Amino acid sequence: MISFSIIKKSKKSKARLGILSTPHGDVETPAFVGVATQATVKTLTSDEVRTVGTQLLIANTYHLHIRPGEDVIKKQKGIHTFMHWDRPMMTDSGGFQVFSLGFGKDHGTGKILKQKRDLQITDGQQPQHIKITDDGVTFKSYVDGRTLFLGPQESIHIQQKIGADIIFAFDECTSPLADHIYNAKALQRTHRWARTCINTKTSAQALYGIVQGGKFKDLRQESARYIGSLPFDGFGIGGEFGDSKQTMSAMLRWTLQELPETKPRHLLGIGHIADIERIIKTGVDTFDCITPTHYARHGYAFTSQGKIDLKKSEHRNSTRPLDPHCSCFVCTTPYTRSYIHHLLKAYEITPLKLLTIHNLHFFNAYVARVREKIKKGLL
Amino acid sequence: MISFSIIKKSKKSKARLGILSTPHGDVETPAFVGVATQATVKTLTSDEVRTVGTQLLIANTYHLHIRPGEDVIKKQKGIHTFMHWDRPMMTDSGGFQVFSLGFGKDHGTGKILKQKRDLQITDGQQPQHIKITDDGVTFKSYVDGRTLFLGPQESIHIQQKIGADIIFAFDECTSPLADHIYNAKALQRTHRWARTCINTKTSAQALYGIVQGGKFKDLRQESARYIGSLPFDGFGIGGEFGDSKQTMSAMLRWTLQELPETKPRHLLGIGHIADIERIIKTGVDTFDCITPTHYARHGYAFTSQGKIDLKKSEHRNSTRPLDPHCSCFVCTTPYTRSYIHHLLKAYEITPLKLLTIHNLHFFNAYVARVREKIKKGLL
Numbered sequence: 001m002i003s004f005s006i007i008k009k010s011k012k013s014k015a016r017l018g019i020l021s022t023p024h025g026d027v028e029t030p031a032f033v034g035v036a037t038q039a040t041v042k043t044l045t046s047d048e049v050r051t052v053g054t055q056l057l058i059a060n061t062y063h064l065h066i067r068p069g070e071d072v073i074k075k076q077k078g079i080h081t082f083m084h085w086d087r088p089m090m091t092d093s094g095g096f097q098v099f100s101l102g103f104g105k106d107h108g109t110g111k112i113l114k115q116k117r118d119l120q121i122t123d124g125q126q127p128q129h130i131k132i133t134d135d136g137v138t139f140k141s142y143v144d145g146r147t148l149f150l151g152p153q154e155s156i157h158i159q160q161k162i163g164a165d166i167i168f169a170f171d172e173c174t175s176p177l178a179d180h181i182y183n184a185k186a187l188q189r190t191h192r193w194a195r196t197c198i199n200t201k202t203s204a205q206a207l208y209g210i211v212q213g214g215k216f217k218d219l220r221q222e223s224a225r226y227i228g229s230l231p232f233d234g235f236g237i238g239g240e241f242g243d244s245k246q247t248m249s250a251m252l253r254w255t256l257q258e259l260p261e262t263k264p265r266h267l268l269g270i271g272h273i274a275d276i277e278r279i280i281k282t283g284v285d286t287f288d289c290i291t292p293t294h295y296a297r298h299g300y301a302f303t304s305q306g307k308i309d310l311k312k313s314e315h316r317n318s319t320r321p322l323d324p325h326c327s328c329f330v331c332t333t334p335y336t337r338s339y340i341h342h343l344l345k346a347y348e349i350t351p352l353k354l355l356t357i358h359n360l361h362f363f364n365a366y367v368a369r370v371r372e373k374i375k376k377g378l379l
Numbered sequence: 380m381i382s383f384s385i386i387k388k389s390k391k392s393k394a395r396l397g398i399l400s401t402p403h404g405d406v407e408t409p410a411f412v413g414v415a416t417q418a419t420v421k422t423l424t425s426d427e428v429r430t431v432g433t434q435l436l437i438a439n440t441y442h443l444h445i446r447p448g449e450d451v452i453k454k455q456k457g458i459h460t461f462m463h464w465d466r467p468m469m470t471d472s473g474g475f476q477v478f479s480l481g482f483g484k485d486h487g488t489g490k491i492l493k494q495k496r497d498l499q500i501t502d503g504q505q506p507q508h509i510k511i512t513d514d515g516v517t518f519k520s521y522v523d524g525r526t527l528f529l530g531p532q533e534s535i536h537i538q539q540k541i542g543a544d545i546i547f548a549f550d551e552c553t554s555p556l557a558d559h560i561y562n563a564k565a566l567q568r569t570h571r572w573a574r575t576c577i578n579t580k581t582s583a584q585a586l587y588g589i590v591q592g593g594k595f596k597d598l599r600q601e602s603a604r605y606i607g608s609l610p611f612d613g614f615g616i617g618g619e620f621g622d623s624k625q626t627m628s629a630m631l632r633w634t635l636q637e638l639p640e641t642k643p644r645h646l647l648g649i650g651h652i653a654d655i656e657r658i659i660k661t662g663v664d665t666f667d668c669i670t671p672t673h674y675a676r677h678g679y680a681f682t683s684q685g686k687i688d689l690k691k692s693e694h695r696n697s698t699r700p701l702d703p704h705c706s707c708f709v710c711t712t713p714y715t716r717s718y719i720h721h722l723l724k725a726y727e728i729t730p731l732k733l734l735t736i737h738n739l740h741f742f743n744a745y746v747a748r749v750r751e752k753i754k755k756g757l758l
Contacts, residue, residue: 038725045714045729068695068721075696076717084712316447317454333463335424338455342447346417349728350424 002166002206002233004264004285010374014256014283017374020056020264022088022165022206024080027055029264030280030374032271032367033090033288034360037063039073039083041360042293043353046085051329052357053364057085058288061158061168062094062101062150066141070161078163089164090288093155093197095171095190095210095238096269098137102127103175113176114243121178123185132172134189152193156200156207164205168236169197171210176240183214191226198230206233208266215242217254224258234264237284241270245278252282273302273366280370281379292359297352299344302362310355315341328361330354381545381585381612383643383664389753393635393662396753399435399643401467401544401585403459406434408643409659409753411650411746412469412667413739416442418452418462420739421672422732425464430708431736432743436464437667440537440547441473441480441529445520449540457542468543469667472534472576474550474569474589474617475648477516481506482554492555493622500557502564511551513568531575539582547615548576550589555619562593570605577609585612587645594621596633603637613643616663620649624657631661652681652745659749660758671738676731678723681741689734694720707740709733 001023008017020027034041034054041049041057049057059079064070076082079089100109106128107116131138136151155170171190174183190212201207209232213219227235237255241248248270256265264285271279271289279287292302299311303323308315310322318341321334335354343351373379380402387396399406413420413433420428420436428436438458443449455461458468479488485507486495510517515530534549550569553562569591580586588611592598606614616634620627627649635644643664650658650668658666671681678690682702687694689701697720700713714733722730752758 038722038727039718040722040727040729043728043732045733047712063725067725068717072696072717072721076698076715082715082718082721084714084718317451319455333426335463336455336461338447338451339418339461339463342451342461343417343419346442346446348417348419349422349731350419352728353422353732354424 001204004234004262006262008374010281010379011377012379013281014253015280015374015379016283016285017371018264018285020088020285024086024088024165027088027286028371029285030367030370031055031286032276032363033058033266033286035288035290035293036083036085038067039064039079041356042297043349043356046083048357049085049360050087052361053368054087054360056088056090056286058090058092059162059164060094061091061155061162062097064091064162065094065150065158066143066148070158074161074163080163088166090166090266091159091162091164091168092268093159093168093170093210094150095168096173097139098130098132099173099175101139102130102132102137103177105129107175107177116177119177121175121182123181125182134192136170137172152196153200156197160201160203160205166206166208166234167201169194169207169209169232171212171238173238174212174214176215178214180216180219183212183216183219187212187219187223191223194227194230198232208232208234208236210236210238210268211255211259212239214239215247215251217251220251220255221258224255228259232263234266235259236266236268238268245275248275249278249282252279252284256283271363273363276366277370277379280374292363293356296355296359299351299355301355302359310337310340310351311344312341322355322358323362326358326362326365328358330358380583383613383641385641387753389660389758390756391758392660393632394659394753394758395662395664396750397643397664399467399664403465403467403544406467406665407750408664409746409749410434410665411655411742412437412645412665414667414669414672415462415464417446418443418458420735421676422728422735425462427736428464428739429466431740432747433466433739435467435469435665437469437471438541438543439473440470440534440541441476443470443541444473444529444537445522445527449537453540453542459542467545469545469645470538470541470543470547471647472538472547472549472589473529474547475552476518477509477511478552478554480518481509481511481516482556484508486554486556495556498556500554500561502560504561513571515549516551531572532579535576535579539580539584543584545585545587545613546580548573548586548588548611550591550617552617553591553593555594557593559595559598562591562595562598566592566598566602570602573606573609577611587611587613587615589615589617589647590634590638591618592634593618594626594630596630599630599634600637603634607638611642613645614638615645615647617647624654627654628657628661631658631663635662650742652742655745656749656758671742672735675734675738678730678734680734681738689716689719689730690723691720701737702741705737705741705744707737709737
């Protein structure tokens with residue numbers, strides 16, 4: 001089980017400082033959550049993840065169900081022992097894959113999807129590669145083509161075997177192209193599944209409900225009110241929040257004000273550096289994002305001077321660390337920009353790890369400074 | 380400069396215990412030398428390389444000349460600062476690339492080459508992609524197609540800028556398919572180049588001459604006598620030594636007995652686990668090999684029970700470490716076989732590093748035990 005105590009509420013915003021206590025230790029919130037989809041933060045070992053200040057990791061139920069399978073993890077005494085991570089851990093429910101492997105596969109995600117805003121998905125439409133019914137979702141495994149069914153009961157059973165401290169209810173994450181009718185229907189499914197998840201769970205793990213509703217204020221608020229009324233231990237906010245950063249803030253504010261104030265809120269899959277203060281000011285306690293690890297593997301470092309592309313020839317002879325203000329192992333050694341540039345151009349694996357360490361440290365240090373700001377009444 | 384002292388000579392074999400002292404510290408010999416071709420041990424950071432007991436690294440002149448270029452490394456105050464490795468370091472001369480990018484590219488290397496033993500290369504033949512003359516070798520860069528010329532002077536100039544503790548003379552490493560006539564002519568070039576290297580070097584770096592001569596006893600002995608008579612600080616043994624392990628031992632013995640006993644000998648690019656005792660018994664002091672790192676990146680671990688393929692499904696549920704007798708960080712944590720198997724099947728980068736750490740530790744520990752055996756008069 002978990003407990004959550006709010007230490008301070010900001011007077012300037014909805015931001016709050018808190019302590020999220022789990023069987024594997026405490027998390028100072030607001031906190032950035034590292035992504036360990038397949039039971040590893042890509043390129044790192046768990047002990048390296050500890051050194052960058054990561055307090056909490058999130059792994060993925062869908063991916064771990066496919067590979068290695070929850071029974072393998074259970075035989076290794078659960079995800080903590082399996083990956084040698086002794087701090088708090090969450091598993092996402094697989095609900096995001098209903099989008100990413102469904103309409104997300106049909107229309108693309110991220111920037112590609114943004115170019116297709118004229119497309120509209122409405123009630124009755126099904127994605128090409130998966131099938132969504134009121135009982136759950138039928139997938140095909142990308143490993144061996146085998147048919148897989150994931151519904152609220154299946155997701156909870158799998159998450160119980162994986163054994164994270166915090167698990168999520170199974171939901172339908174809708175496409176940003178889905179219209180109001182589609183979202184309204186999907187929301188009913190998500191709400192029904194939320195109740196099933198609560199009734200299915202037999203473990204002592206904490207269970208977070210997930211608020212959906214797409215970009216529609218009425219649905220978001222309806223969802224927050226309903227999910228917030230159920231006996232969950234905390235709440236995830238899933239899906240998308242409109243096209244602009246401003247819209248996102250407004251939508252988050254409307255949503256969060258409908259949730260019980262005393263319980264922790266996790267924003268699923270959002271957390272670019274530019275978003276972090278905005279998100280925290282709406283009252284989000286934890287949030288996960290692949291940004292630092294994903295960009296690291298593409299040769300980018302986040303620094304106090306902005307994001308830099310280490311593949312660029314301007315770094316060829318630079319004796320500077322990635323960020324002179326950073327106290328991470330890479331910047332203090334320092335492995336220079338010149339060295340990291342060389343290793344990237346030479347297609348070595350080592351720099352992907354160096355950049356992952358730096359970027360995660362940078363994100364965690366950034367959020368630690370935001371916590372300080374809240375403490376000092378500056379945010 | 381370096382110095383070499385022999386602490387003990389075996390009475391059972393030609394093996395010897397020694398201390399190779401360099402400006403970056405001492406190496407207990409016999410020693411396994413880690414391969415850092417492009418200024419990194421693949422998948423690791425230099426501090427990780429320190430933790431696995433590696434005493435000495437070898438980088439490659441040809442590869443570093445192409446990328447990032449020796450001037451970049453010189454601007455970073457040399458290879459030690461560039462890659463943050465504070466222990467002894469060697470650079471190979473580029474002579475091996477005369478084979479690997481020459482006839483090696485035409486006929487393959489390793490097992491592929493072994494199937495072509497009926498082919499014969501004789502005097503006057505040139506490989507397709509490079510041109511070998513008495514002055515040096517003309518290559519085309521694999522990065523940008525630019526023509527590159529490497530001769531004894533060029534190799535020494537580059538190695539001086541890279542700044543390792545020990546550098547090697549530029550030689551022609553011949554193909555195992557080259558006949559006696561080809562090897563005899565190539566040997567004259569290699570010997571002439573050896574003198575040019577000695578005359579070119581102006582730095583305080585130690586310079587090793589390289590003995591060649593292919594699989595021919597008379598040429599090997601001629602080469603050892605001649606190279607051994609020149610004022611080198613140590614000697615590299617390059618090229619191949621016939622088809623079988625037995626032939627290799629005999630050839631090495633014939634060769635090494637012609638070299639001055641008081642100077643260190645480095646065997647270039649050979650060192651499978653099964654070869655190590657045999658090599659050391661002939662009087663080799665240091666040897667480098669890609670075996671532990673290469674196999675790691677293909678999912679294999681060397682253990683006290685032999686080489687194991689972690690991709691195999693038999694490891695799916697194994698709670699065992701890679702090797703219960705191993706004291707490396709991976710085996711003592713332990714990251715289990717089950718976890719490493721999962722990460723390999725999931726195409727993660729992390730397990731390549733875990734296996735590299737284990738394999739290098741295993742090789743270094745193996746050689747440390749061989750040193751103990753010599754000390755105790757058992758080898």
